[in-house]
Amino acid sequence: MCGIVTAVASQDVVPVLIEGLRKLEYRGYDSAGLAVLNGGLRRVRSTGRVAELAEAAAEVHAPVGIAHTRWATHGAPSERNAHPHVSGGLAVVHNGIIENFESIRARLSAAGYVFESETDTEAIAHLIQSKLREAGSLFEAVRLATAELTGAYAIGVLHETEPECAVVARRGSPLLLGIGEHGVYAASDTAALLQVTRNIVYLEDGDIAELTREDVRITDSAGQPVERATHVSSLSADAVELGIYRHYMQKEIFEQPQALANTLEIIGGGGLPIPQLFGADGPAVLGGVRQVLILACGTSYHSGLVARYWLESIAGIPCTVEIASEYRYRSSVPDPATLVIAISQSGETADTLAALKHATLLGMTRTLAICNVPESAIVREAALRFITRAGPEIGVASTKAFTTQLAALAVLTLTLARMSGHIAEDVEARHLAGLRHLPVAVQKVLELEPQIEQWAQRFAMKHHALFLGRGRHWPIAMEGALKLKEISYIHAEAYAAGELKHGPLALVDEDMPVIAVAPADELLEKLKSNLQEVRARGGELYVFADAGSEIPETDGVHILHMPEHYGMLSPVLHVIPLQLLSYHAALVKGTDVDKPRNLAKSVTVE
Structure with a gap:
C-alpha cells in the first residue's frame, strides 16, 4: 500500500x-x-x-x-x-x-x-x-x-x-x-x-x-x-511498460504462458532437483514432514486451497489452509514436523509475514516461502523459498502470480510425494510431463478470448453473480468470484456446488447469472445435477466445460469448451477464462481495471 x-x-x-x-x-x-x-x-x-x-x-x-x-x-x-x-x-x-x-x-x-x-x-x-x-x-x-x-x-x-x-x-x-x-x-x-x-x-x-x-x-x-x-x-x-496492451491486467493474463515457462524451467527435462528448487536445506527441511500448514491472503489463499487437494490426494500429507490475518489470533496446536508455507505475490503482505513469524515462534521452524520477489521480507524470513518468476505484476487483480503459485505448489506436491514414497515413478513422470506442457495448454485457453468477450457483454450489467465448482475447482470458482468483485464491482459469491440446496439456491432467478467450472473429472456427474437445480429455478448458466463433459448447450445454458482436460493441473487452465471474463466485464462497465477503487496491490498494513 x-x-x-x-x-x-x-x-x-x-x-x-x-x-x-x-x-x-x-x-x-x-x-x-x-x-x-x-x-x-x-x-x-x-x-x-x-x-x-x-x-x-x-x-x-x-x-x-x-x-x-x-x-x-x-x-x-x-x-x-x-x-x-x-x-x-x-x-x-x-x-x-x-x-x-x-x-x-x-x-x-x-x-x-x-x-x-x-x-x-x-x-x-x-x-x-x-x-x-x-x-x-x-x-x-x-x-x-x-x-x-x-x-x-x-x-x-x-x-x-x-x-x-x-x-x-x-x-x-x-x-x-x-x-x-x-x-x-x-x-x-x-x-x-x-x-x-x-x-x-x-x-x-x-x-x-x-x-x-x-x-x-x-x-x-x-x-x-x-x-x-x-x-x-x-x-x-x-x-x-504496457506495450501493445490496453491494461496491465490484460498484459499479465497473456504473459502467463511465459511466466509459467520461467517458473517451471528449473525442472527441465529430468526429475525434481530438490536443492535447486528450494535451496540447499531443502532435503533436511522437507524430510519427515508430517503435515502442511498454508498461510496466505486473498488470491494466494485460493492457491493454497487448491494445493490442499493436491497434497492430500497425491502426496498423502494432511494439509490445513489458514487465512493469515486470522491465524495468529486464535489458539492452535503447533507440531514441529509441520511444513509452514507462506504464499505472497509481493512477499511483503503484512498479515502473512506476521502469521509466518507467529508460527515460527510456536516452534514450527520448517518454513517455506512461495513468492514472486526474491529479496522480500517473507522470503528472508523463511527457511526455504520457491521464487515463482512471474515477473512484475502491476495490475491490482492478481493473475499470473496466481497461476505461477499453483505451478510452484504442484512442484512441491510432487517433491513431498517422492520424498515420502507416496508416488510411483510412472505417475510422477506423467505429472512432470503435464507441468512441462502447461505453458502450451494455457496458450490454447487464451485463444478462447473472443467467445468470453461475448459472454461478458451479456452479463456485465448484472448486479450479482454466483460461481460454482466442486473439488479442487471450488477454489477456482472462489478466485473467479474475487476477480469479478475486484475489477467490475459486480457482487459475486462462490460456493461448492453441492451446497446450493443448503441455502444459496434461494438467490437463483433469471437475474442471477451462474458461472460453473465443469472439468471432466470424478465429480462431473454430481456437478451436472447441481446445474439442473439452477435451471429448474430459472437461473441462466455459463459453463466452462472440458471437451468430454457432455453438457448440452440449450436455451439458458451457455457452454464454452476448454481445449483439453488436464487432470491434476486442470485448475490452472480453468482459472484463465474466469480472469478474461472479469477483465472484459470490467471493460464493458468502464471501471479502472488496473487500479480498482478502495484496493491496493501490496497490502503492507494489518
Whole structure:
C-alpha cells in the first residue's frame, strides 16, 4: 500500500519523483504529494491522480526531494491528510501504520505542537522535529524518533537545515535504495527506480540510511554501521511498460504462458532437483514432514486451497489452509514436523509475514516461502523459498502470480510425494510431463478470448453473480468470484456446488447469472445435477466445460469448451477464462481495471 520515492542527486529530481510515483500507482492510492529542498522547503499535494500532481508541480525544481502516494488509513482522503506532512522546516512521507500515534500526539500537543491532519504520519513529523535539538543532526533525530514508534513504517525525511541529504528508515514496511550514476534514491519498489538505476540495496528491519548525492550511510536501530549488499536487478524498464496492451491486467493474463515457462524451467527435462528448487536445506527441511500448514491472503489463499487437494490426494500429507490475518489470533496446536508455507505475490503482505513469524515462534521452524520477489521480507524470513518468476505484476487483480503459485505448489506436491514414497515413478513422470506442457495448454485457453468477450457483454450489467465448482475447482470458482468483485464491482459469491440446496439456491432467478467450472473429472456427474437445480429455478448458466463433459448447450445454458482436460493441473487452465471474463466485464462497465477503487496491490498494513 502507498508508495515512497526519495531522491538526492546532482540534477533536478522532480521528474524522477513523479515518474517513480507513476510506477507505484498500481499499489493503490487516493492522494499524492511531494516536498523538495531548494533554498527552503516546498510542498505540493493533490487528491487526484499522479498526473494532477505533476501538473501542479510543473514549476518546481530541486536536487533533493521526497514523494508519496497515499492509501487512506487514518483520516479520509483529502489534501490536509495527504503526504508529505511537515513540522517547521521538516517534511516526512510514511508507509505503514503507527499503533501508538495517539499517545505520541497527545504528548506533543501538550508540548505545543499543532496538528493539522488526522493522520498517524503527522505525529512522526513532529516527533522527529522534537528530537532535533538534542540529536544535533537529522539522521540522529530520525534514529531517536523511530525508537519510540510502535507499528510498521517506511519513512523518508527532509529538513531545510540539511539541504544536501535525505534520511530514510524502515521497520515492517518495504523500502530499498538505488545507487545511480547521478545520485542516490529510495523507493518502496524496484519499479520506481529502474528509470535511474538497476543497482539496488535492500534495507533490513530497523535500518536507517542517510542519502547524499554520492554516498549512502546505513546503521541499525542502535546506530551501529551496517553493510547491505548491492544487487543488480534483473528487471528492465520495459518489463513494467504496457506495450501493445490496453491494461496491465490484460498484459499479465497473456504473459502467463511465459511466466509459467520461467517458473517451471528449473525442472527441465529430468526429475525434481530438490536443492535447486528450494535451496540447499531443502532435503533436511522437507524430510519427515508430517503435515502442511498454508498461510496466505486473498488470491494466494485460493492457491493454497487448491494445493490442499493436491497434497492430500497425491502426496498423502494432511494439509490445513489458514487465512493469515486470522491465524495468529486464535489458539492452535503447533507440531514441529509441520511444513509452514507462506504464499505472497509481493512477499511483503503484512498479515502473512506476521502469521509466518507467529508460527515460527510456536516452534514450527520448517518454513517455506512461495513468492514472486526474491529479496522480500517473507522470503528472508523463511527457511526455504520457491521464487515463482512471474515477473512484475502491476495490475491490482492478481493473475499470473496466481497461476505461477499453483505451478510452484504442484512442484512441491510432487517433491513431498517422492520424498515420502507416496508416488510411483510412472505417475510422477506423467505429472512432470503435464507441468512441462502447461505453458502450451494455457496458450490454447487464451485463444478462447473472443467467445468470453461475448459472454461478458451479456452479463456485465448484472448486479450479482454466483460461481460454482466442486473439488479442487471450488477454489477456482472462489478466485473467479474475487476477480469479478475486484475489477467490475459486480457482487459475486462462490460456493461448492453441492451446497446450493443448503441455502444459496434461494438467490437463483433469471437475474442471477451462474458461472460453473465443469472439468471432466470424478465429480462431473454430481456437478451436472447441481446445474439442473439452477435451471429448474430459472437461473441462466455459463459453463466452462472440458471437451468430454457432455453438457448440452440449450436455451439458458451457455457452454464454452476448454481445449483439453488436464487432470491434476486442470485448475490452472480453468482459472484463465474466469480472469478474461472479469477483465472484459470490467471493460464493458468502464471501471479502472488496473487500479480498482478502495484496493491496493501490496497490502503492507494489518
